[in-house]
Amino acid sequence: MLWSWLAGLGAGMAFLHLVQKLLFPYFWDDFCFLTKVVRNGIEVGMCQRRGQLLTVLGAFLRHAERQPRKPFIVYEGDVHTYQDVDQRSSRVARVFLNHSSLKKGDTVALLMSNEPDFVHVWFGLAKLGCVVAFLNSNARSGSLLNCIRTCGPRALVVGADLLGTVEEILPDLPKDIRVWGMKDSVPQGIISLKEKLSTSSDEPIPHSYHVVSSLKSTCHYIFTSGTTGLPKAAVISQLQAMQGSAGLWAFGCTADDIVYITLPLYHGSGALVGIGGCVKLGATCVLKKKFSASQFWSDCKKYNVTVFQYIGELCRYLCKQPKIEGEKDHQVRLAVGNGMRSDVWRQFLDRFGNIKMCELYGATEGNIYFMNHTGKIGSVGRTNFFYRLFFKFELIKYDFQKDEPMRNEQNWCSCVKKGEPGLLISPVNAKHPFFGYAGSYEHTKNKLLFDVFKKGDVYFNTGDLMVQDQNFLYFWDRIGDTFRWKGENVSTTEVAVGLGMLDFIQETNVYGVAVSGYEGRAGMASIILKPNKSLDLKKVYEQVVASLPAYACPRFLRIQEKMEMTGTFKLQKYQLVEDGFNPLKISDPLYFMDNLEKSYVPLTEEIYDQIMSGEIKL
Structure with a gap:
């Protein structure tokens, strides 16, 4: 009897396991991840009730005390232990205590490349309670x-390699800003921080x-990339810094x-997620001054790297490197980042081995925030009923013609259906605050949507279009990078992926340009060719016609030798859009999509004039 009961129980459990695998394949992944989220929230809440607010600096100081000799930063072969960084940052703090009038709450601007002293100065100023x-x-x-x-900083700290940049603007800086240089010999008007560090005490x-009274207090300003205008200083609170470090x-x-x-x-990825993340864990980071595709894997092997941070473009650059033997011979098990295209994702895994890509x-x-902890290719994160308890958001309809959220007759917004792209917005409230930008409130106000679904509600406008497919979210495009043509919305990402399949194209930047007599914008693609490869205009035509809807096919091509990038590997589009497609103003080779020739043809002054006069129809 007992055996039959046990057998029945075993069969029932096996059946339930099968049902779970078929109907809820990510159940245990979701359960473990959400358990972590809840546990972290409970930990933060308990510390708050005890009056012990957790901060990134606080976590670092605890590790420096508990594991002083553990390597924290490895840079160009040099090892800086937790104790080393603690002592060096204390020296920085002592210099400012003894040779400046800085006080808690003052802002200090930091202009430095990736190097250990970036962290030393950052932590040293944090020890004084300064906003960095x-x-x-x-x-x-x-x-x-x-x-x-x-x-509005009281002081500016400049790396040795950037002193020339600051020297150019020195006469135009506000008179109350003191400039400190990380070099023994500095230009006139700049104080040598490095010289004073040599005689400074490392007393704690x-x-x-640096005691914190509220997690909502500001600890950083991090600037937006400014691809569509001048950069804005985003306010980063202690709470946001802790969330990033997790x-x-x-x-x-x-x-x-x-x-x-x-x-x-x-940038937030490198500082908050990268350095802050290592601090939370008490882990070691290998810091590189600048990304190098050719040195990437040799560095990983040399330093026994197990995790790396990425931007989608970084992985694409790695995939473009010449193949060599032993590319899967490494210890990397995880990669954490964002912006990975599906085609690059698959290519990367196929080429470099079983690395779990953790898209966020x-x-x-x-x-x-969203996190794709399941590793599903192409997705930026998961969502379901339980997720929405912690990560509240909506995807609303967007009017691309007016370049604003779509509103009905009652002036309310409405959500898109599953599978349709919608503007990602998130409610702003006490539990999910938006801290905005430094300076004019107009900058902050412009990122908010008011009276969205009911009178008085407020939502943060991400400016990003997402698609929800079942319980996964996918990035579709940015509003500024999406243009309307022939009554349809064109995704620049979709066009770039299509063109990127051609083996002679190395880089593609897609955007829309204004054409006289037409509503919306016609598609244009700026292209960089691979070394020693030639442009096959007929193949380009065949590829776009075969892989893209007619309205999405770029009407114009521009061949460039290099493209301007932001510091986070995003393509600069603003100037290209301003340039348009006039061959009289652009020295780069230009081409026009000729459906009669079934190819792209050189865009001559004559063709340009015919397009502008309406003689040639697009």
């Missing part, structure tokens, strides 16, 4: 001045200097991992 503004190291002249003025800084941990990274960081530290989504200043 991370400046884009690629910013120059007027753009750099705008960033500095926007965040009293806790009272990313690696949530994906399953541990203190034993060695994390390779090639992304710029002035989250704007620097946003209040909504």
Whole structure:
């Protein structure tokens, strides 16, 4: 009797397991992930009730005390232990205590490339309770001045390799800003921080200097990429910094991992998710000054890297490298990042081995985050009833002609159906705050939607279009990068993927250009050819016609030798859109889609005039 009962129980459990696998294949993945989210929330809540607010700096100081000799940063072969970074950052703090009038709450701007001293200065200023503004190291002249003025710093710390950049704008800086250079010999008007560090004490800084009274207090300013205008300083609270630092941990990274960081530290991915993530874990990071596709895997092998951070373009660059033997001979098990295209994702796994790609989504200043902990190719994250308890969002209809959310006769927005692209928005409230930008409130207000579904509600506008397919979310496009043509919405990502399948194309940047006499914008693709490859215009035509809807086929091509990129590997489009397709103004080769010739043909002045006069119909 007992045996038959046990056999029946076993059969029942096997049946339930089969049902679970068929109907709920991600049940246990979801359960484990959400358990982590809940546990982390409980931990933060308990500490708050005890009056012990968790911060990234606090976590670092605990690790420095418990594991002082463990490597924290490995840079160009040099090892900096947790104790080393603690002592060096204390020296930085002591210099500012003794040689400046900085006080708790003051803002200090940091203009440095990826190097250990970036972290030393960052943590040293944090020990004084200062707000640290991370400046884009690629910013120059007027753009750099705008960033500095926007965040209103009392001081500016500059890396040795960027002193020349600051020297150019020194006369135009506000007079009350003191500039510190990380070099012994500095230009006139700049104080040598490196010289003073050589005689500074590494005595610990009293806790009272950096104690936090609220997780909503500001700890950083991180600048948006500014592809459609001047950069804005996004306010990063202690809470957001802690949430960012939990990313690696949530994906399953541990203190034993060695994390390779090639992304710029002035951005949230490198600083908050990368360095902050290593701090939360008590792990080791291998810091690279600048991403190098040719050195990437040799570095991973040399330093026994187990996890690396990526931007989608970074992985695509790796896939474009010449193949060599032993490409799967490494210890990398996880990659954490965002912006990975499905085709690159598959190619990357096929070429470099069984690496779990952990895609995440989250704007620097946003209040909504997604994580694809299942590894499903192409998805930026999961969603279901339980997820929505923690990550509240909606996908609403968008009017591309007016370039604004679509509203009905009652002036309310409405949600899209599953499978349709919609604008991702997230409610702003006490539990999901939006901290906005430094400076004018107009910048903050412009990212908010009011009276969306009912009077008085407020939503954060991500500016991103998403598609929900069952319980997965997929990035579709950015509003600014989506254009309307022939009454249809064209996805630049879709066009770029189609063109990218051609073996002679290395890089594609798709955008819309205004054409006289037409509503919307005609598609144009700026292309870089692979080395030693020639452009086959007929193949380009055949490819776009075969792989894209007629309205999405780019009417114009522009061949460039190089493309301008942001610091986070995003293509700059603004200037290309402004350039248009006039051969009199553009020196690059231009081509026009000729349906009669069934090919792209050189865009001559005559053809341009015929298009503008309406003689040639698009």
